[in-house]
Amino acid sequence: MGSESTDDAAPPLIEEDWAVFLDVDGSLAEHAPTPSDVRIDPQLMQALPKLAELCGGAVALVSGRSIQALDDLFAPLDIAAMAGLHGLERRGHGGAHAAPEMGADFLELARQAEAIAAEYPGALVEYKGGCLFLHWRSAPDAAASFSSFAERVREQLAGHRLHPGAHGIEIRPIGVDKGIAIAAFMEEAPFRGRRPVFIGDDPADEPGFAVVNAFDGVSVLVGGDRPTSARYRLDNPRRVRQWLFASLDRKQAA
Ligand SMILES: [Mg+2]
Incomplete structure (x- = not known):
């Protein structure tokens, strides 16, 4: 984990040649008393397919939830790329890597x-x-x-x-974290060769920020006044959604 602090700057709007990695709880959606109480904003449900279209399909959820839980949460959306359980399981455009059986x-x-x-x-x-x-x-x-x-x-x-x-x-x-998951996506189409952006709110997101920084990408901490290696900051999930919507609106206007 890095020790430099954020500059409190909002990230630039998303470009077509970016690869977008999104944490869910506390980043796209507000936390709730239990994970099963979390709801996805209807406007975000409409925006995610447009975002995937904008970025050539290079949009992935990167979450501590399982892929099954993510599919349930975002139903009826069909989100192609996901890393679940911090990357222990991963689904990409080229296939899936399942979590191992439990002993x-x-x-x-x-x-x-x-x-x-x-x-x-x-x-x-x-x-x-x-x-x-x-x-x-x-x-x-x-x-x-x-x-x-x-x-x-x-x-x-x-x-x-x-x-x-x-x-x-x-x-x-050991050896399972969101940074490793993002790095694995970045070796595969359609993510390869793009500039990664990662949005996260939790200490578990720091390895993701580090990998994105190594690609000279855009690392964004949501909320949280704490040491982080993220280079940008958004105050809360509502601000994250507004930033996604603004990125789409600008492309539509162009
Ligand atoms: Mg989170």
Whole structure:
């Protein structure tokens, strides 16, 4: 993670030769008490296909959610390119890379996490493909129990890392992050050779900012007054949507 701070500047409008990578929760859509309460703005639903058309199909969602959850959230839109579970699973124009199967040890840990969650109404456990997400946005009292559980998991589960966040903690296989996912897309058509832009709000988005910066791209932090390697900033998901709409409007007017 870089230590330079943002210059508080809004990013330039999207150009036709860009590759657009978008985090979802907290970036395109406002956070909600639980992930299943998040809704996608109807105007954004209309704009995403136009954005893909503008950029030759080089638009991908890059999220901590699973690809299945993203498809459900954006239904009936058919979004071709997605990285789910921080890139553990990826779907591009040239095919898909599925998350690996979960072992019995991992499933047992997930069951233990669910037993903890049951003690705190609103606490939430998600797991898929070797990722375990413990959410306490709606149950702050669960933070201490979940955090100490995650520490125990790290000791038991080789090859995994903890990623603490403001409202939860994630346990992910080493070598899985949004930067690696974006770099993989950038090796494939239609992303290859384009200037990448990545919009994200979370510490988990920092590896994405670093990769985009390495391509001399446009890294954009949403909200958040914290150290970041993002070069631009937008205040909230509404501002992100306005920036997308303005990019489309300008092209329509041209
Ligand atoms: Mg986010």
